[in-house]
Amino acid sequence: MSRLARPARLMVGERVRFDGQVRIVLALSGHVVMLSELGGQPRAVPPALLFADDDFEIVGSAGRVSLPAVSLLETLPQPVLEKALWWESHILEVLHGLPPDAPGDTGPRPEYAPTRSLTSREKAKAAELTAAGHRVSASTVANYRRRYESGGVLGLADHRPIRKRPQYGEVDDRVVAAMRQAIAEAVDASTRTGSFLLWRTGELLREQGEPVELPSQRTLYRLLAKLTAGTHTTGSAVTRRSRAHGAQAPFGELPAFAPGEVMQIDSTPLDVLVRLDDGVAGKVELTGMIDVATRTVTAAVLRPATKSVDASVLLARTLTPELMRPGWVEALRMARSVLPHRRLLSLDERLEHAAARPVIVPEMIVCDHGKVFISRNFIASCRFLEIDVQPAHKGSPFEKGHIEKMLSSVGTLFAQFVSGYTGRNSDRRGRHLDSQPLWSLLELQELVDEWLVAKWQNRRHDGLRDPVHPGRSFTPNEKYAALVEACGYVPVALTGTDYIELLPAIWRAVNDYGIKISRRTYDGPGLIRRQDSGVRAKKGLWEVHHDPYDVSRIWVRNHHGDGEWIEARWKHLHRVPVPFGELAWDHVSQSLPRATEVEIADAVAALLAKAGAGPEQPAKPGTRRTARDRRIAARTRATTTSAPSVPQPVASAEADAESGQGPAEIADEPLAKVIPLGLFDPLENPWRRS
Known part of the structure; x- marks a missing residue:
């Protein structure tokens, strides 16, 4: 990049070409230029005549002189700067x-008149300064004059305080090269201290065979x-x-001007302990997808270990509306948000009972090189939906910085308020976390979904600002509504059949009681029982699609028909409150006013308070179990789970009805007192009484 420069100017002492000869400028004024003449008196030439001559040029001039770095004056010590300014006033009098x-x-003054030569003016200034107590010569004044003309005030200053020093001092270049090699070797190795790097530098120098001190x-x-x-x-x-290993070129960014134009997906461990299906406390992974244009988190799911089918389910949830759940406040409805609910309702009737989270169809998904996101399952799902998958460069998380920041924000804005929070590393981890009331995986998933709708979608984002008024920021829902008006984006959500096709598939037999998956029994009126499906590759089993985050129902493909789906529900859905159960909704349309910020804030506060308190732990009547009792019961369950399965007697429903006790009531009975048996001691006197 070229530096800013000022145009050349005619000065006393310059050599110019005029009238076929090279002459010296002896004096300057507004009306006349005094030029030297070979073998005669100086010649007075008007400036207009001089500059209009065809042969006129300044001989030996650089043409344009670069402007000095005036900002470096701030780095000078105050005495040095004052001396430079003192010299500037005297040099300006010599020049002008x-x-x-x-x-x-x-x-x-007469001694500095423009009609006098530059040399005589420099001699006059030297005599004046010497008489004032500053002993200088005419050559010194001329030197400062040239320095001022080339560098301004900075040229008059002492450059020793700002003089550049060698980058690595007096260290031998071979030592620098060896240390660079030691640092390069440590990139992919485990982290070590500086003392190891110094030792490795010495070893490299010895391997080179050259004596270096x-x-x-x-x-x-x-x-x-x-x-x-x-x-x-x-x-x-x-x-x-x-x-x-990141990109060495300047950082770039994919422009995103419409919802879904660029979306990002990633996974990270969630810093919260949950109660898994087997009753053991463990950690789970959070997989999320965010829209770059609106910062909308279209879906986020929790799993003990993320798999390729989970990424496909996440994609399916992105393309379908988020329905209101039982217990959610009315302020979270889409009808009461800033989203264009009425316009979208004409395209998809399911939005009538949807929560305030927009449905966004991705055009491009940016992901990393994790096996989950480059798997055949996920790529096939994206290809089916005509979505472009763009993997980021390896070791370049900044290329999907929006989802990285979102997953980090979940830890500070949500996870730390949840009971069982572990902290992001072992240094921040508390004690006895497994003794706290922990949420189950399904319960925590519902809390995450509610928090995203209540908090994230209504939280002002620093990256969503008005270009005309940068001081104003938008929420993801407000940005979505604004972009819909600006670019005319119309979302087309997945149909129910497409959503089922994206769900993971398993193969099961259909028995008289229905289908059993993960110890849950599903049944429905349309199931074809105890028959071969006709799929020889699967030994006559039936294709079953299920949502890992919705245990309320499954779908069975009718291989005897046209491939339509048969729905089967969990048989005990009416007995257990399932967070993701598809319950009956009130289809009576209500004219509700728009939700206020106070209502949304109250909903978020109640949600965080609920998450921090943990699930309710009702005490069983008449029972007071100690910590030892709980440990024994946990070990018993673990032993039973890991032992080989053996036939167990099953109590009939009639017997339970006669006794008036169900399985849950039997489990609630007080534990009987355990009387341990003594150990046989052959040396003990059997006739001695204790």
Whole structure:
């Protein structure tokens, strides 16, 4: 990039070409230029005649002189700056006849008149300064004059305080090269301390066979600090690899002007302990998808370990409306939000009972190289929906920084309020976390969904600002509504059949009692029982699609018909409150006013309070179980689960009805007192009474 420069100007002492000869400018004024003449008196030429001559040029001039770096004056010590400004006032009087602080009606002194030569003016200034107590010569004044003409005030200053020093001091270049190699070897290795890097530097120098004298240890540590600045060589291994293997070109960003144009997907462990299906406390992974244009989190799911089918289910949830759940406040309805509910309702009737989360159809999905997102299952689902999958460069998480930031924000805005929060690493982890009331996986999933609708979609985002008024920020829902008006985006949600096709498939037999999946029995009136499906590759089993996050129902493909889906519901759905059960809705349309910020804020506060308190733990009547009793019961369940399955007697429903006790009531009975048996001691006197 070229520096800003000022145009050349005619000055006293310049050599110019005029009338076929090279002449010297002896004096300057507004009306005449005095030029030297070979073998005669100086020649007075009007400036207009001089500049109009065809042969006129300034001989030996650079043409344009670069402007000095005036900002460097701030780096100078105050005495050095004051001396430079003192010299500037005297040099300006030599050049122009007047000092910079002279009144407007003051004329130049005779010794500095423009008609006098530059050399005579420099001699006059030297005599004046010497008489004032500053012993200088005419050559010194001429030197400062040339320095001012080339560098301005900065040229008059002493450059020693701002003089550039060698980057690595007096350290041998071979030592620098060896330390660079040691740092490069540590990129993909485990993190070590600086002492190891210094030892490795010495080893590399010895391997080269050249005798090199190492500087002091303090000097080596200073050199190591300079070479490892910003590389995290002795810090986080993940960050170090990301910095080393990331893109070297300037950062770019895919422009996104419409919802769904660019979306990002990723997974991360959630820093919350949950109660898994087997009753053991464990951690789960959070997989989410975010829209870059609106910052809308279209879906987020929890699983003990993310699989390829989970990514496909996440895609299916992105393309379908989020229905209101039992217990959610009315302020979370789409009808009471800023979203264009009435316009979208004509396209999809399911939005009548939808929550305030927009449905966005992706055009491009940016992901990393995880096996989940480059799997055949996920790629096939995206190809079916005509979605472009764009993997980011390896070791370049900044290319999908929006989803990375969103997953990090979940930890600070939501996870830390949930009972069982573990902290992001072992240094921040508390004690006895498994003794706290923990949410089950399905219950925590419902809390996440409600928080996204209540908090995230109504939270002002710093990246969503009005270009005309940058001081105003938008929420994801407000940005979605604005972009719909601006670009005319119309979402087309998945149909019910398409949604079922994206769900993971398993193969099961249809018995008289229905279909059993994960110890849950599903049944429906349309099932074809105890018959071969006709699919020989699966030994006559039936194709069953299920939502891992909705245990209320499954779908069975009718292989005897046209491939339509037969719905089967969980038989005990009416007995257990299932977070994702498809319950009956009130289809009476209600004219509700738009939700206020106070109502939404109250809903978020209630949600976080509920999440922090943990699930309710009702005490069983007449029972007080100690910690030892709970440990014994847990071990018994673990032993029963891991032991080989054996036939167990099953109590009939009639017997339960006669006794008046169901399975749950029997489990609630007080535990009987356990009398342990003594150990046989052959040396003990059997006739002695204890």
